[in-house]
Amino acid sequence: MLRMEIALFLILVLVAYIYFSAGKKHTPLHKTFSALLVCALVHMVFDGITVYTVNRLDTVPLFWNDLIHRIFIGSMIVVIYLFYRYISVLVEEEAGKIQQGLRQASFLFLVAAEMGAWFLPVEYTITSQGNYSSGVFTYICYAAVAFYLLLCAGLLIVHRRQIDHKRKFAIGAALIIEFVISLLQWLHHTWLISGMGITLMTLAFYLTLENPDILRAELTEQKMSMLYLKSQVNPHFLYNTLDTIRIQAQLNGDKKVADLLMQLVDFFRLSVKVDRSMVTLDDELELLEAYMELMCYRYPELQCSYDIDPDLGEAQVPNFILQPIVENSLLHGLKNKGYRGEVRISAARTEDSRMEICVRDSGSGFAEGKKAAIDDMLRHYARQAPKLTGNSIGILNVQKRIKTLCGREFGLSYTENEEGGVTAHILLPLKEEGR
Amino acid sequence: MKRLRVLLVDDEIMIREGFKRLFDWESHDCEVVGEAADGMEALSQIDVLQPDLVIMDINIPIMNGLKVIQLSRIKHPATAFIIVSGYDDFSYCREALRLQITDYILKPVNYEEFGNCIDNLKISMFERRMEEQPVLQEERPINGITRYLQEHLAEDVSLGVLSEEFHLNPQYISQLFKSEIGVNFLTYLTNIRMEKAKKLLLSTALSIAEVSEQSGYEDYRVFTKVFKKAEGITPSQYRRDFLEAKPEERGKKDEL
Numbered sequence: 001m002l003r004m005e006i007a008l009f010l011i012l013v014l015v016a017y018i019y020f021s022a023g024k025k026h027t028p029l030h031k032t033f034s035a036l037l038v039c040a041l042v043h044m045v046f047d048g049i050t051v052y053t054v055n056r057l058d059t060v061p062l063f064w065n066d067l068i069h070r071i072f073i074g075s076m077i078v079v080i081y082l083f084y085r086y087i088s089v090l091v092e093e094e095a096g097k098i099q100q101g102l103r104q105a106s107f108l109f110l111v112a113a114e115m116g117a118w119f120l121p122v123e124y125t126i127t128s129q130g131n132y133s134s135g136v137f138t139y140i141c142y143a144a145v146a147f148y149l150l151l152c153a154g155l156l157i158v159h160r161r162q163i164d165h166k167r168k169f170a171i172g173a174a175l176i177i178e179f180v181i182s183l184l185q186w187l188h189h190t191w192l193i194s195g196m197g198i199t200l201m202t203l204a205f206y207l208t209l210e211n212p213d214i215l216r217a218e219l220t221e222q223k224m225s226m227l228y229l230k231s232q233v234n235p236h237f238l239y240n241t242l243d244t245i246r247i248q249a250q251l252n253g254d255k256k257v258a259d260l261l262m263q264l265v266d267f268f269r270l271s272v273k274v275d276r277s278m279v280t281l282d283d284e285l286e287l288l289e290a291y292m293e294l295m296c297y298r299y300p301e302l303q304c305s306y307d308i309d310p311d312l313g314e315a316q317v318p319n320f321i322l323q324p325i326v327e328n329s330l331l332h333g334l335k336n337k338g339y340r341g342e343v344r345i346s347a348a349r350t351e352d353s354r355m356e357i358c359v360r361d362s363g364s365g366f367a368e369g370k371k372a373a374i375d376d377m378l379r380h381y382a383r384q385a386p387k388l389t390g391n392s393i394g395i396l397n398v399q400k401r402i403k404t405l406c407g408r409e410f411g412l413s414y415t416e417n418e419e420g421g422v423t424a425h426i427l428l429p430l431k432e433e434g435r
Numbered sequence: 436m437k438r439l440r441v442l443l444v445d446d447e448i449m450i451r452e453g454f455k456r457l458f459d460w461e462s463h464d465c466e467v468v469g470e471a472a473d474g475m476e477a478l479s480q481i482d483v484l485q486p487d488l489v490i491m492d493i494n495i496p497i498m499n500g501l502k503v504i505q506l507s508r509i510k511h512p513a514t515a516f517i518i519v520s521g522y523d524d525f526s527y528c529r530e531a532l533r534l535q536i537t538d539y540i541l542k543p544v545n546y547e548e549f550g551n552c553i554d555n556l557k558i559s560m561f562e563r564r565m566e567e568q569p570v571l572q573e574e575r576p577i578n579g580i581t582r583y584l585q586e587h588l589a590e591d592v593s594l595g596v597l598s599e600e601f602h603l604n605p606q607y608i609s610q611l612f613k614s615e616i617g618v619n620f621l622t623y624l625t626n627i628r629m630e631k632a633k634k635l636l637l638s639t640a641l642s643i644a645e646v647s648e649q650s651g652y653e654d655y656r657v658f659t660k661v662f663k664k665a666e667g668i669t670p671s672q673y674r675r676d677f678l679e680a681k682p683e684e685r686g687k688k689d690e691l
Contacts, residue, residue, distance in 0.1 A: 236521050239521050239542060239543065240447075240521050240542065242543070243450070243521070243542050243543040243544075244447065244449045244450070246543055247449050247450065247452065247453035247457070248449060250453065250457050251452060251453065251456060251457065261543075262543055262545065265543045269541075280669060280671070280672070282663070282669060283672075310656050311656075313656070313659065313669075314643070314659070314669065314671055
């Protein structure tokens with residue numbers, strides 16, 4: 001039987017290692033789970049030791065046997081209490097504060113149960129299949145399990161409407177596992193399987209709610225929302241002010257400045273307005289044209305031309321994919337040549353009825369080894385950690401969105417032109433609307 | 436065709452100045468007769484000046500533009516309103532449409548394109564005059580011509596075709612449009628074709644190509660371009676925007 005305790009202990013060590021090495025937010029929920037993991041580990045150690053000592057009553061002094069049993073039962077009550085705390089934090093996150101009285105009652109019960117675990121006499125029952133501790137002492141343990149399981153089940157039932165489906169499932173599964181195992185332990189005293197219940201319950205939460213992927217997603221989401229907040233300058237303030245400047249410029253007779261401001265406002269408005277994930281190619285081009293006209297004005301030797309199959313105007317494309325690609329071409333290709341050169345945007349139907357959009361620049365091309373790095377990044381787009389800054393964030397983001405919105409067979413790739421510069425190829429499905 | 440009297444309402448002096456001096460009112464047969472910087476002033480100016488057209492900002496002090504329109508509708512049902520707003524927001528747009536305004540345009544105002552709004556206004560004013568005319572009155576040539584255009588807009592109509600049909604000189608017909616409606620023939624034709632297309636887009640399930648054909652455009656690509664220039668969005672977007680908006684609107688009505 002000792003072998004099972006060792007295996008369970010190793011599983012918990014592995015879980016704890018992965019859990020503590022992953023970056024996470026410091027929420028009450030994660031803190032509770034951390035405490036739970038530590039207590040469960042301590043508990044498993046003493047679980048293993050008691051299994052060893054209880055069967056050697058004649059060699060191990062009674063004092064030590066009692067002490068180890070008391071720590072074993074005491075830590076088990078703490079673990080069960082922490083399970084209850086964890087579930088109540090989960091419920092609180094979804095359903096708001098639960099009654100203060102319940103919290104005090106659960107804590108008082110913990111204190112009472114601990115007192116019992118430390119001061120009630122320990123008795124031992126000796127059987128042919130093995131020995132176990134018995135008497136009033138062990139009832140404390142069952143009472144604690146029953147009490148906290150009932151509290152959890154009560155919380156779950158009272159707040160069943162407010163709790164998210166996934167969490168409800170995790171809590172329910174953990175409760176059923178612990179209930180069944182405690183019942184079996186109650187019926188077969190010599191099985192000594194309480195450690196299994198605790199490990200399985202911990203695993204249930206770890207797998208559903210606390211695994212590193214979920215923690216990472218939470219962390220990224222938090223960073224993203226920070227960035228989002230930073231960009232929340234009231235757009236109307238921006239448009240209105242720019243418009244006032246534009247009118248003043250035109251009143252002063254400066255038509256050129258007025259036109260530029262008009263383009264700028266158009267660009268901002270178009271990029272803020274889009275709230276759909278798919279837009280028509282025409283919309284996408286309109287945004288790009290507003291951007292390119294401003295860039296071409298800033299750099300007079302920059303040329304831009306379009307060759308768009310007019311039949312594709314209504315085709316659906318993921319929003320905001322062209323501007324980042326063109327911006328990338330400008331910053332990494334044409335900038336090195338002093339913005340002297342051409343960007344050519346073309347869209348055509350391929351032979352197998354797909355759509356290919358090409359952004360061809362006459363820039364400096366890829367630096368040594370850069371092409372392979374970009375290819376690799378685009379091929380293994382899913383493995384890239386979500387980056388929030390840096391050069392390639394734009395194209396990586398485009399690649400990810402195309403793959404998720406259109407399918408894995410579509411996406412972005414780069415080729416080198418014979419006469420210098422690079423071409424970005426965007427392969428997309430051909431879905432037209434309204435026809 | 437008398438001159439249109441225009442009232443400008445905006446809380447920003449620069450916007451009013453821009454409208455006054457940068458748009459060519461003269462060549463569009465219009466005249467700016469007054470300005471207002473807030474809702475109350477707008478209401479009293481409408482009472483005093485009785486303008487034909489009010490250019491109205493929504494977000495103005497004391498009383499918002501939509502409220503001003505609602506109130507002045509009671510006393511002055513014939514006054515036309517063009518809303519000019521920085522709020523690129525469909526809910527405002529919908530509320531505005533319920534007030535039966537002539538047009539809804541977004542800041543920044545492109546003064547060259549603003550002329551189209553005035554043209555549309557003139558056409559809708561003309562159509563209202565037609566409806567209000569007593570039937571008995573002797574029919575004027577322009578009424579017959581516009582009715583003919585409404586019925587034949589899906590065909591290839593031109594000044595030449597009209598001249599044969601009505602036995603009138605093409606130049607004379609062209610002048611009739613200018614003097615009776617205030618816009619040229621082609622503007623009028625495009626306008627009624629777009630109105631037809633919008634009706635078809637919202638009330639039928641016809642494809643864009645079919646809508647295009649029934650509205651007088653053989654090539655749906657040309658149609659899409661013209662539509663986009665007139666409405667700011669493509670035909671399919673137009674259909675989608677309105678059909679998507681409908682369930683919400685229904686919800687709102689239920690609440691009321």
